Amino acid sequence: MTKAQIEGGVNEVVGAVQNAAGKLLDQDSWKAEGALREVAGKAQRVYGDTRDQLTEAVETQPFTALLLAAAVGYALAVLTRR
DSSP, X not given: OOHHHHHHHHHHHHHHHHHHHHHHHXXXXXXXHHHHHHXXXXXXXXXXXXXXXXXXXXXXXXXXXXXXHHHHHHHHXXXXXX
């Protein structure tokens, strides 16, 4: 597990607890902040998962990764030229 995955999971749980406490105590600001923190945690965890998968793909198939990087670079060069 990467740091982003761990921090994302923690933020998800803390956000859910904060959201629940806001509902229990009828605090709209706590509910909103908790929901936002929960969503941010999910995004951070997904980023960590994606980064792990990408790293694994590059390590197992370096030639394919090189070709894909060249294609993306070419596409960006064509798009920025116009």
